Amino acid sequence: MKEIVIISGKGGTGKTSLVASFAALAEAPVIVDCDVDASDLHLIMDPVTLKSEEFKGGKLARVRTGHCTACGKCEEVCRYDAVFFDGPGNGRVSRTFRIDPAACEGCGVCHWFCDYQAIAFEERIGGRWFISDTRHGPMLHALMSPGAENSGKLVSLLRMKAKELAKAKNREVILIDGSPGIGCPVIASITGADHVVIVTEPTPSGVHDFRRAADLAAFFHITACTVVNKWDLNRELTELIKEEADHRGIVFAGTIAYDNIVTEAQLSKKSIVEYTQGGIARQVRDIWTRLGQTMTRNQP
Amino acid sequence: MTQNQENLLIAVASGKGGTGKTTFATNLAWTLSGDSDRVIYMDCDVEEPNGHLFLNPEWSAAREVKVGIPIVDQDRCIHCGKCGRICRFNAIADLGTRVMTFHDLCHSCGGCMLVCPVQAITEQWNPIGMIRRGHSGALSVIQGELNIGHPTSPPVIREVKAEASGTGIRIIDCPPGTSCPVMESVKGSDFVLLVTESTPFGLFDLRMMVEMLGLLKLKLGVAINRKGLGDRSVYQFCEQRQIPVLMELEDDRKIAEAYSRGELAVVSFPHLKERFRKLMQAVLKRIRT
Numbered sequence: 366m367k368e369i370v371i372i373s374g375k376g377g378t379g380k381t382s383l384v385a386s387f388a389a390l391a392e393a394p395v396i397v398d399c400d401v402d403a404s405d406l407h408l409i410m411d412p413v414t415l416k417s418e419e420f421k422g423g424k425l426a427r428v429r430t431g432h433c434t435a436c437g438k439c440e441e442v443c444r445y446d447a448v449f450f451d452g453p454g455n456g457r458v459s460r461t462f463r464i465d466p467a468a469c470e471g472c473g474v475c476h477w478f479c480d481y482q483a484i485a486f487e488e489r490i491g492g493r494w495f496i497s498d499t500r501h502g503p504m505l506h507a508l509m510s511p512g513a514e515n516s517g518k519l520v521s522l523l524r525m526k527a528k529e530l531a532k533a534k535n536r537e538v539i540l541i542d543g544s545p546g547i548g549c550p551v552i553a554s555i556t557g558a559d560h561v562v563i564v565t566e567p568t569p570s571g572v573h574d575f576r577r578a579a580d581l582a583a584f585f586h587i588t589a590c591t592v593v594n595k596w597d598l599n600r601e602l603t604e605l606i607k608e609e610a611d612h613r614g615i616v617f618a619g620t621i622a623y624d625n626i627v628t629e630a631q632l633s634k635k636s637i638v639e640y641t642q643g644g645i646a647r648q649v650r651d652i653w654t655r656l657g658q659t660m661t662r663n664q665p
Numbered sequence: 666m667t668q669n670q671e672n673l674l675i676a677v678a679s680g681k682g683g684t685g686k687t688t689f690a691t692n693l694a695w696t697l698s699g700d701s702d703r704v705i706y707m708d709c710d711v712e713e714p715n716g717h718l719f720l721n722p723e724w725s726a727a728r729e730v731k732v733g734i735p736i737v738d739q740d741r742c743i744h745c746g747k748c749g750r751i752c753r754f755n756a757i758a759d760l761g762t763r764v765m766t767f768h769d770l771c772h773s774c775g776g777c778m779l780v781c782p783v784q785a786i787t788e789q790w791n792p793i794g795m796i797r798r799g800h801s802g803a804l805s806v807i808q809g810e811l812n813i814g815h816p817t818s819p820p821v822i823r824e825v826k827a828e829a830s831g832t833g834i835r836i837i838d839c840p841p842g843t844s845c846p847v848m849e850s851v852k853g854s855d856f857v858l859l860v861t862e863s864t865p866f867g868l869f870d871l872r873m874m875v876e877m878l879g880l881l882k883l884k885l886g887v888a889i890n891r892k893g894l895g896d897r898s899v900y901q902f903c904e905q906r907q908i909p910v911l912m913e914l915e916d917d918r919k920i921a922e923a924y925s926r927g928e929l930a931v932v933s934f935p936h937l938k939e940r941f942r943k944l945m946q947a948v949l950k951r952i953r954t
C-alpha cells in the first residue's frame with residue numbers, strides 16, 4: 366500500500382484538480398481529502414455518503430456566570446488574552462468574567478485553577494467526517510466547523526481511516542489531497558507518507574512556496590517530486606524550479622500549460638482527464654506515468 | 666497627500682490560497698501608501714509569507730518569536746503526576762521515574778509550571794519564527810515567518826499584530842483557510858475583504874469563510890478575482906447573503922504574467938490604482954455605517 370500526498374505551498378495551484386485526475390487514472394485508489402480547510406475535492410468527485418461521523422474539536426472554556434465571584438484567577442492564568450471582565454452581573458457581583466471562544470486555546474488552565482467551579486470546560490464539535498463512494502473508489506473527507514481547531518488531528522484521523530479502508534478492500538494506492546502551508550495540518554498530511562507531489566506555479570510566490578514545501582518534505586525525510594502548473598506563464602521561473610528540483614534530488618514530474626479548461630472541467634464536475642483528451646489532459650497523464658515510474662524505482 | 670489620523674485594520678482573506686488574496690492586499694496597500702501617511706502591510710500568512718516578493722521591502726529590523734516550553738528539573742520532581750494531568754495537549758507526561766516533555770505538542774499555556782507543587786518546571790524560550798520590519802517606498806511592511814517544522818502559527822501571527830499596533834491604515838494579508846490561524850489574523854479587524862473566484866471551488870470556500878466570519882460578527886465584503894472565469898454562482902450567493910461585491914479584477918493573462926514576474930499590478934498597469942482607491946472608499950463607507 367502506498368500513500369501519495371499532493372501538496373502545494375499555497376492553494377490555488379491546481380492541486381485539487383490534479384488529485385481528481387490522478388483518482389481517475391489510478392487503478393483502484395482510496396481517495397482522501399486532507400485539505401480540510403478548503404475541502405473542494407468533493408465538488409468534482411460527487412461522493413455518495415455512506416457513513417458520517419462527528420469529529421470532536423477539543424474543548425473550550427466557558428464562564429458559568431452564576432458561579433463567578435469575580436476573583437480574577439482565570440484572567441491571571443490565561444496566556445491567550447481570552448478572558449474579559451465584561452460579563453453580566455449575577456446578584457453577588459455586578460460584573461463577571463467572560464471568555465472569548467475565538468481566543469480560547471482550549472488549554473483548560475482556568476478551569477483547573479478556578480476555586481469556585483465557575484468555569485465549564487466542554488467538548489465542541491470540530492466538524493464531521495465522511496466515508497463516501499465515488500466513481501473512482503471510496504473517499505474519505507470532512508467538513509470542519511468554521512473556526513475550529515485541531516485540523517491536524519482531523520487530518521490524521523482521515524488518513525488512519527483511509528488506511529483501514531485500503532487494507533479491507535485490498536486497494537494499493539491512497540491518494541491524498543494535502544493541506545496547504547507548512548503548519549500543523551500539512552505536517553499531519555505528510556508525516557509517514559511514501560511520496561509527496563509538490564504542485565507549484567512559475568511565479569515568485571510559487572518558487573518561494575516550492576522551496577518551503579521541499580524543505581518540509583526533506584525535514585520529514587519523504588521523497589518528493591514536483592509539477593509546475595501554468596508553466597508557460599513564465600518560462601524562466603519554470604526552468605529555475607526544474608533546476609532547483611534537480612539540485613535537491615526532487616524528481617521533476619512534468620508541466621501543465623495555462624488553460625482555462627481547468628475551470629470548465631470544474632464547472633462540469635469532472636477531472637481534467639475525464640473532461641478532455643488532448644492538450645493538458647495528455648500532460649496530466651504523462652505526469653501520472655512518470656510518478657508511477659518514480660515510485661517503483663523508490664521501492665525498498 | 667491627505668493626512669491620515671485614522672486607525673483602521675482591514676483584513677484581506679480567502680477560504681483557500683491562490684485566489685489572489687496577496688495580489689489584492691499588496692496592491693491595495695501600495696496604492697494607499699501613495700495617498701496617505703502611515704500605511705502598513707502586515708503579512709500574517711506566516712506559513713507562506715509572499716507579500717515581500719512583490720513589495721521588495723528594505724528590511725530594517727528583525728527579531729525572533731519565541732514560545733515558552735517546559736524544562737523539568739528531574740531531581741526536584743516528586744512524581745505527583747499533576748503536570749501530565751493538567752496538560753490538554755499530551756505535551757508532558759510523568760512516567761514515574763522521569764517526566765517526559767514533547768515540545769512539538771506544547772501550546773505554551775504554562776499550566777504545568779503553575780500546577781507543579783515543588784517548582785520543578787521552568788520555562789525555556791524557544792524560537793519558532795521571525796518578525797521582520799521594513800519599508801517599500803512609503804509603505805511600511807511587517808512580516809511574520811514560521812520556522813519549517815514548527816506546527817503552530819498563531820503565536821507568530823499575534824506578534825505581527827502586536828508589532829503593527831498604533832495608528833494608521835493597516836492591511837492584513839491573512840493565511841488561507843477557515844481554522845485557527847485565520848481566526849487569529851482577522852480578530853479585531855474593522856473589515857474583512859474576502860477574495861474569491863467565481864468558480865465552484867471559490868463558492869464553496871467563500872461560503873465556509875462567510876460562516877466563520879458570521880461567528881465573529883465582522884463586517885465583510887467580497888472582491889472577485891479573475892472575473893469572467895467560471896459562472897455566476899458567487900454573485901448569486903453574495904446577493905442572497907447581502908454581501909457587497911466591492912471590486913472585480915478581470916481574468917487577464919497579462920496580469921497573471923506580470924504577477925509571475927513579481928510585479929505589482931498597479932505598477933505594471935497604473936490605471937488599476939483608481940480601482941483600488943474606489944475599493945478603499947467602498948470599504949470605508951461600510952465601516953462607517
Ligand code: SF4
Binds near residue numbers: 734735773775776777
Ligand atoms: S505549557 Fe501547557 S501545553 Fe505546554 S506542556 Fe505545559 S501544560 Fe502542556
Ligand code: SF4
Binds near residue numbers: 737741
Ligand atoms: S507536577 Fe512537578 S512534581 Fe509533579 S510530576 Fe510534574 S514535574 Fe514532577
